[in-house]
Amino acid sequence: MKVTSTAREIWQRATAPADWSRRRVVGESVLAALLGLLGGWAETGHGWPRMLLVGLAVAVLTPARRAFPASVLIAAGALTGSTEGGAFLLLSLAGWSAGARIEGVLRALAAYSASFLCFLGLGLGLLSWPEPLLLTAILSTFTFLAFVVVPGLANRYWKQRRTLLQTLQQRNAQLLRERQMIAGQARLRERQRIAQDMHDSLGHQLALIAVQTGALEVDRELTGRQREAVGVLRQASVAAMQELREVVGILRDGTAEEEPPVSRVVAGIDALVESAVAAGMRVRLERSGEARPLAPAADHTAYRVVQEGLTNAAKHAPGAALDVRLQYEPDSLVVEVVNGPPPVRGLLRAESVSGGQGLTGLRERARLVGGMIFSGPAEDGGFRLAGLLPYGSPAEREGRGEGPRGGRTTFVEGEDDFRGQTGGGTPGEGGAVIDRLDPREEFKDIMSPKKSRGCLVGCGVALAVLLALVLAVVVGLGALMKEAEKGTVDPEVYQSATVGEPEHDVRHRLPPGSMLITADVKKKLPANPPGAQCTVLLSSEISGDLSTDLVYRFCFRDGKLIEKREFRVAS
Known part of the structure; x- marks a missing residue:
């Protein structure tokens, strides 16, 4: 059961719909095919079975890096160290992808370290000639840092930067909404205060006017014309009280009516004109x-x-x-x-009141x-x-x-909405207001203690990697210069050596030699004389033809120089 659930979980991670859109499937398929062909082509000197195996492994691991970044990174390091560079592009791509996909700084550090150990250990274990191990380890470290770790750090930084910008945008939108909600509730409280004042003052006065005009309308001493005018005043006061109640309700609720009363639309203009005519206009x-x-x-x-x-x-x-x-x-x-x-x-005109x-x-x-x-x-x-x-x-x-x-x-x-990132709504509605607008407090929420520690650890790891990279570059360049000095000889020294001269005298004038500099050249030279030990050195003089190297070979036997030869070897 445990094996089944583990296999099901692995399958779900590998086939997550969010990671495999149609466009991404096509792109990953093309990339896997291309890297697989290049990986197999790099192993042409080891036969077809190895070419097929390496190409197939690279093609399978290329898309798998999205679901299993740490595992693919370690596998790519082991595959690169055990081949002739056929999986190096995969290793660099896996380093780039793992930088943004591995959660946690410690997990990422462990994955990169394991990949580096596999890359370096298998690479040193499969050496076919006695190359200096220290120099090889330095060069391998420099290569891994430059082409695997640095891309991973860059991608990780880019992802964190995008995440931080998105978070800041969301916080900005939230702050803008909260500010408008606070302003809306302040306006709503002010409307409620105005509504209360209107109800207490204007409502009382209009009620008195309605009562007084109603009593005056039934006064027997009024003429018909006067009674009609008083009736108009009473109707106007009653209508004013009704409108006042509606306005007070709007002020208290903060929302307007969906449909105004029929008496106050275009259809009610006839009645409005009739009232004006009845008032003598x-x-x-x-x-x-x-x-x-x-x-x-x-x-x-x-x-x-x-x-x-x-x-x-x-x-x-x-x-x-x-x-x-x-x-x-x-x-x-x-x-x-x-x-x-x-x-x-x-x-x-002097008695009219106008606001x-x-x-x-x-x-x-x-x-x-x-x-x-x-x-x-x-x-x-x-x-x-x-x-x-x-x-x-x-x-x-x-x-x-x-x-x-x-x-x-x-x-x-x-x-204010300079990014166009807030939704619609009515100010003053939609829930409680979060009264917290200090940007420093918002930044504290973004940079929580856990995130701060992770950021500090990440920065420390990045700084350590950068220092190690600089140190590796300096040490590597120094080692290369020393190896170059060991593997090259001046043409005058070659001319001064004579066949039959004691080996001790000749070697005293020659550098010790470097397997790193002359390893490829030795394979292109003819076989050594029988029973002789030969030293191969490159000429320190730069020739006009950059496509060939001038190589000197000194062969010794029985304590004497028995042969010295000069070769032109394609570089």
Whole structure:
């Protein structure tokens, strides 16, 4: 059972859907085939069976590195050390991939160390000639660090950098949302305070007006005309109290009504005009075009335009004639209220009370529904108020390409949401507020103690590897220079040696020789004389032909120099 569960777990890791999209399968297949062919081609000198085995092993391990990075890294190190370099590209690729895929610094360090030991141990154990072990170990270490460890560290750093940037982006988006939520709740508390004040003050005053006008309406001493005017005042006070209750509810809840009351939409403009006529105003209503439905907010805005126009005319131009026009255009509704000059200029102007906020509020209402408001003097000395209100909702106009954002509200304003990374919503809604906006605290959360220790360990390991790499480069270059001195001889020394001269005198003038420098050259030279021991050295003089090397061979037998020869060997 344990074996079965282990095999099932390995299969699930190897076939994880997140790691094997269609595009990735194609790319990994091509890469595995290419590395397999190169690996087999590098073993051409050892027969077809070995070529096939090495190529197949490289092709199988190449895609397996995604699911088993540590195991493939160790296997690639062993395969590279036991071959003639056929798996070296796989080892470098496995080092790059394992840097980002092995979780934990200690696990990564253990995997790279095991891979290096396999690479170095098998490489030294399969040497076919007595090469200096120290120099070979230094060069192997330098190669492993430069082509396996350094790519792994680079990939690991790149992954950590991407993760940190993504985390910072998420934190930034969270901070922006929290800031807007705090501001929204502050506005909601202020609205609730204003709603309470309005309910306590304005509600009381309007209730008194309604009661007083109701009592006055049934007074027997009033004439019919006066009783009719008092009735209009009572209806206006009752309507004002109803609207006040609705406004207070909106302020307390923080949300507007989905559908405004029927009495306060375009269909209620007739009743609004009739009330104005009953109050003694000269109002004429005109309609033109084919009536079309508006969105609820635009419908209510049209009503408010007419209401504001009639109110302003009553305050600033009492007795003036008014024209209310509703013109249905193909793409929008034009609402217009035009009044002529007042019969007596200055009448009641000093007593009228104006807050100066009516037109400002109208413009904001129209802007929210995608329309606009125009107000200004008319040609005959009167005043003109007009509103242009499009049909349909903002979302529908966005779908037709008529709006910039489709009326979508977001937690973050445009100038703050510089990455466009926050979702929509209404400020002040959506749960509790996390009151924690200090960036230093956020950075502490990102760099938690566990992550900080891991980061410090990773930085320490990277620094140690870098120092080891620099040290290996310095030591390796020094060793190579020493080996070069041991394996080269000046042409004058070659000319000074004579056949028959004692071996001791000749060797005293010659360097000891280097198997590392002359190992490949010896294979290309003819066989040594029978019973002779020969020393092969390269010429220290650089020839004009860089494709060949000048090689000197000194052969000794019975304590004397029996032969010295000069060869041109292809480099």
